Amino acid sequence: MESSNQRPVLEVTDYSLAYDTPDGRRDALKSVSLSIQRGETHALVGESGSGKSTLAWSIMRHLAPNAVELSGAILLSGEDMVGSTTAEIERVRGRRIAMVFQDPSASLNPTMRLGDQLAEVLMRHRGLGRAAALREGEAALARTGIADPAALMRRYPHEASGGEKQRVVIATAFACNPELIIFDEPTTALDILIAKQILELFVKLREETGVAALYISHDLGLVARIADRVSVIHRGSIVESGRAAEVFRTPRHAYTRDLIAAVPRPDARIALPVPTTDAAVFAAEGVGVRYGEPGWLTRLLDRSATARYGAEAVSFTIRPGELLGLVGESGSGKSTIAKAATGLVEFEGRFAFNGRRFDGRHAFGPSYRRHVQIVFQHPDGSLNPRQTIGGILSRPLKLYGIVPRQAVGRRVGELLEMVRLPADYASRYPHQLSGGEKQRVAIARAFAAEPKLVICDEITAALDVSVQATVARLLVDLQRDFGAACLFITHDLNLIRQLAHRIAVMQRGHLVDIFDAAEADAPDRHPYTRALLDAVPTPAEIAKGHSA
Amino acid sequence: MREILRSPTGLAGSLLLALVVVAALFGPWLAPYDPQAFHATARLQGPSWEFLLGTDQYGRDLLSRLLNGAPATVSFGLGATMLGVGVGAIIGVVAGVAGGTADAVIMRILDGVLAMPELLFTLLIVTLFGGGTGQAILAVAITFAPGMARIARSAVLSVRTREYVLAAVARGESRAWIVGREVLPNALGPIIVEATIRVSFAIMIGATLGFLGLGAQPPSTEWGLMVAEARQFMFRNAWTVAVPGVAIAITAMGFNLFGDALRDAFDPRRSR
Numbered sequence: 001m002e003s004s005n006q007r008p009v010l011e012v013t014d015y016s017l018a019y020d021t022p023d024g025r026r027d028a029l030k031s032v033s034l035s036i037q038r039g040e041t042h043a044l045v046g047e048s049g050s051g052k053s054t055l056a057w058s059i060m061r062h063l064a065p066n067a068v069e070l071s072g073a074i075l076l077s078g079e080d081m082v083g084s085t086t087a088e089i090e091r092v093r094g095r096r097i098a099m100v101f102q103d104p105s106a107s108l109n110p111t112m113r114l115g116d117q118l119a120e121v122l123m124r125h126r127g128l129g130r131a132a133a134l135r136e137g138e139a140a141l142a143r144t145g146i147a148d149p150a151a152l153m154r155r156y157p158h159e160a161s162g163g164e165k166q167r168v169v170i171a172t173a174f175a176c177n178p179e180l181i182i183f184d185e186p187t188t189a190l191d192i193l194i195a196k197q198i199l200e201l202f203v204k205l206r207e208e209t210g211v212a213a214l215y216i217s218h219d220l221g222l223v224a225r226i227a228d229r230v231s232v233i234h235r236g237s238i239v240e241s242g243r244a245a246e247v248f249r250t251p252r253h254a255y256t257r258d259l260i261a262a263v264p265r266p267d268a269r270i271a272l273p274v275p276t277t278d279a280a281v282f283a284a285e286g287v288g289v290r291y292g293e294p295g296w297l298t299r300l301l302d303r304s305a306t307a308r309y310g311a312e313a314v315s316f317t318i319r320p321g322e323l324l325g326l327v328g329e330s331g332s333g334k335s336t337i338a339k340a341a342t343g344l345v346e347f348e349g350r351f352a353f354n355g356r357r358f359d360g361r362h363a364f365g366p367s368y369r370r371h372v373q374i375v376f377q378h379p380d381g382s383l384n385p386r387q388t389i390g391g392i393l394s395r396p397l398k399l400y401g402i403v404p405r406q407a408v409g410r411r412v413g414e415l416l417e418m419v420r421l422p423a424d425y426a427s428r429y430p431h432q433l434s435g436g437e438k439q440r441v442a443i444a445r446a447f448a449a450e451p452k453l454v455i456c457d458e459i460t461a462a463l464d465v466s467v468q469a470t471v472a473r474l475l476v477d478l479q480r481d482f483g484a485a486c487l488f489i490t491h492d493l494n495l496i497r498q499l500a501h502r503i504a505v506m507q508r509g510h511l512v513d514i515f516d517a518a519e520a521d522a523p524d525r526h527p528y529t530r531a532l533l534d535a536v537p538t539p540a541e542i543a544k545g546h547s548a
Numbered sequence: 549m550r551e552i553l554r555s556p557t558g559l560a561g562s563l564l565l566a567l568v569v570v571a572a573l574f575g576p577w578l579a580p581y582d583p584q585a586f587h588a589t590a591r592l593q594g595p596s597w598e599f600l601l602g603t604d605q606y607g608r609d610l611l612s613r614l615l616n617g618a619p620a621t622v623s624f625g626l627g628a629t630m631l632g633v634g635v636g637a638i639i640g641v642v643a644g645v646a647g648g649t650a651d652a653v654i655m656r657i658l659d660g661v662l663a664m665p666e667l668l669f670t671l672l673i674v675t676l677f678g679g680g681t682g683q684a685i686l687a688v689a690i691t692f693a694p695g696m697a698r699i700a701r702s703a704v705l706s707v708r709t710r711e712y713v714l715a716a717v718a719r720g721e722s723r724a725w726i727v728g729r730e731v732l733p734n735a736l737g738p739i740i741v742e743a744t745i746r747v748s749f750a751i752m753i754g755a756t757l758g759f760l761g762l763g764a765q766p767p768s769t770e771w772g773l774m775v776a777e778a779r780q781f782m783f784r785n786a787w788t789v790a791v792p793g794v795a796i797a798i799t800a801m802g803f804n805l806f807g808d809a810l811r812d813a814f815d816p817r818r819s820r
Contacts, residue, residue, distance in 0.1 A: 339714075342718035343717070343718060343720075344714055344717060344718060364720070366720055369718065369719060369720030370720070373718075373719075374714075374715065374718050376711040376714065376715065377711075378711055381710050381711040381712065382711040382712055382715055383712055384712040384729075384730055384733075384734065385734065386733040386734055387729075395719075396719060399719060399720070399721065442715075445715070449719075
């Protein structure tokens with residue numbers, strides 16, 4: 001696929017960029033070099049803050065006002081774009097370089113029909129008339145595998161699903177036959193199954209058009225499936241670059257090795273031994289949650305108004321010390337179950353805990369609330385920004401009277417140590433901590449109550465890969481020390497196969513499958529479980545790399 | 549506070565505000581003349597060494613009148629705002645925390661009140677209660693309350709669904725703790741900032757009422773009244789109108805800029 005006699009479509013040489021901040025100049029990119037040939041997919045892999053999006057914006061010539069370019073060149077088919085005028089950039093953007101963003105609902109204008117948005121690009125960049133543009137747009141959409149493109153073009157963004165919207169965005173990007181397309185995490189905001197389809201679409205279109213692609217991602221498994229070449233970026237520098245298969249099979253740089261090692265492998269189990277008892281510590285018995293219950297006035301005016309089930313007739317048990325994984329796509333009701341179990345929403349059915357039954361959120365007493373703790377997804381949102389870490393951690397201790405008042409300070413120090421944070425963090429505020437550190441504080445707060453069950457609602461979803469692994473390990477260690485059971489809600493199937501004793505699968509509010517982690521590959525799995533498992537690349541594929 | 553002084557708007561606002569506060573606290577003692585003393589030989593004069601800011605139609609020293617009027621004017625603004633913000637914030641927080649039917653009923657009533665233009669509503673209240681400073685303060689406070697309630701409610705609502713509040717609910721915290729320690733400290737920023745900005749509105753409405761003869765009564769040195777009294781002599785000596793007018797503008801601007809800087813400083817993420 002590589003042809004050395006051809007000039008690369010994109011060539012970035014020794015490019016450095018810094019941001020001017022009130023605290024002085026902060027380097028964002030340090031002498032970055034990479035080149036992409038025609039028909040090649042070059043993956044740029046890095047964690048948040050590594051500078052991968054900054055590089056994408058530099059190539060698009062859309063820089064923040066406080067950005068300073070220190071050195072280097074960005075060549076698009078041999079033309080240097082650094083220092084080009086606004087008019088020159090206007091001619092390049094959209095026509096010669098297109099971009100696909102992470103969140104399709106944010107990149108489409110909600111007040112314009114999808115067809116008009118697609119046609120607008122064609123009219124602007126290819127000088128087509130409106131009718132011709134609409135016809136061309138319909139053909140472009142048809143190529144993305146949409147069954148009825150004409151109907152989709154008449155719809156507004158809110159009338160289309162996430163996958164359909166991303167198809168429109170991709171069709172728009174390919175429509176002007178650009179030389180280069182930059183994909184900035186195009187599947188991260190989508191559900192597993194849709195993401196897989198979008199990825200297949202990307203591979204198909206790339207092969208048809210032979211466009212050069214810069215694919216930005218944090219997901220090594222995904223990159224291994226599609227990339228020809230990989231560059232690993234860390235703190236603004238490219239630490240390793242090469243053919244995908246080689247980089248994944250024999251990583252040279254320590255950071256690349258860490259990244260690859262951090263990808264969860266289902267076979268490398270880090271779960272505790274399987275609990276010996278069969279008696280359940282916690283059980284959900286036919287739990288259902290209804291949203292949008294219409295009031296009497298609404299019912300009077302509109303007889304068709306009914307509530308929507310967020311979850312319906314969900315039953316499962318958790319044994320002491322067990323980790324039950326709860327997986328499903330967004331909207332499947334997994335977080336709804338977490339909210340019901342912690343009394344944040346009203347529910348029908350029953351929860352049983354320690355031999356007592358609770359048939360409504362108001363039945364939960366202090367003892368239940370102490371022994372069933374929850375950790376939320378967003379580390380930024382789960383800590384009160386106006387309280388110190390010490391204040392946050394001491395609250396459950398005081399509220400439940402876990403330790404005598406004078407011992408609270410010492411216990412806070414111990415808790416911080418347990419989650420491997422320095423004791424002097426007690427006097428800090430949440431915004432002074434990194435995302436991973438904040439999540440550890442949130443975990444420490446949950447375990448401060450010495451609970452019997454900890455509900456973890458996507459606690460690793462907002463974290464970088466390397467941080468995810470340490471947080472997961474930490475959770476298992478704490479579970480062992482405290483003897484707590486855990487309900488681990490996630491959409492990361494590789495991770496949950498590593499962690500859980502049993503896995504429950506939810507689809508559209510119903511629990512469709514529940515099985516032992518070891519039996520994930522058994523032939524009698526529910527078809528939906530099967531589809532989910534097939535959609536995620538396994539680390540074995542990563543080691544193999546992209547074979548094409 | 550250091551954070552506020554570091555930004556240009558904050559510095560400007562603080563300086564203007566310091567000037568106003570000094571005038572409000574020490575004005576009557578700093579005044580070179582008795583504010584009511586007539587100087588029959590020096591009427592409607594421009595600034596001179598004898599009368600630094602000139603004199604009005606009776607030959608009264610404008611600087612002395614300005615300094616004497618400062619406490620009344622500023623305390624009017626502060627008093628009316630505090631009363632209005634206090635009442636409004638309580639209503640808003642109650643509505644935001646209670647939610648449901650109580651929230652809907654409170655907000656629809658406030659919407660009705662808000663539909664009336666602010667000044668017109670103030671005039672209505674003053675007409676009901678009669679003129680005078682106390683009544684004017686009350687009137688301004690009542691007109692401020694609905695707007696403040698809306699801001700307080702939206703601040704509370706945006707905080708109420710944050711995960712740390714949910715965590716507190718899941719922990720089984722009492723309602724008072726959740727409102728007092730988790731919600732309010734994080735909702736207070738916008739309320740305080742809005743309050744400082746509203747002080748300038750209050751001063752201006754107060755001045756307007758004074759100008760219309762419905763607030764402070766002659767021979768008070770309230771600034772709005774000074775503008776009103778000087779109006780007919782505007783073309784003989786513009787200073788009579790300009791001096792109290794500029795003083796009102798400086799006060800309003802001081803509070804406004806200070807409020808803006810306060811909003812920035814209140815963001816915990818920006819403090820180092």
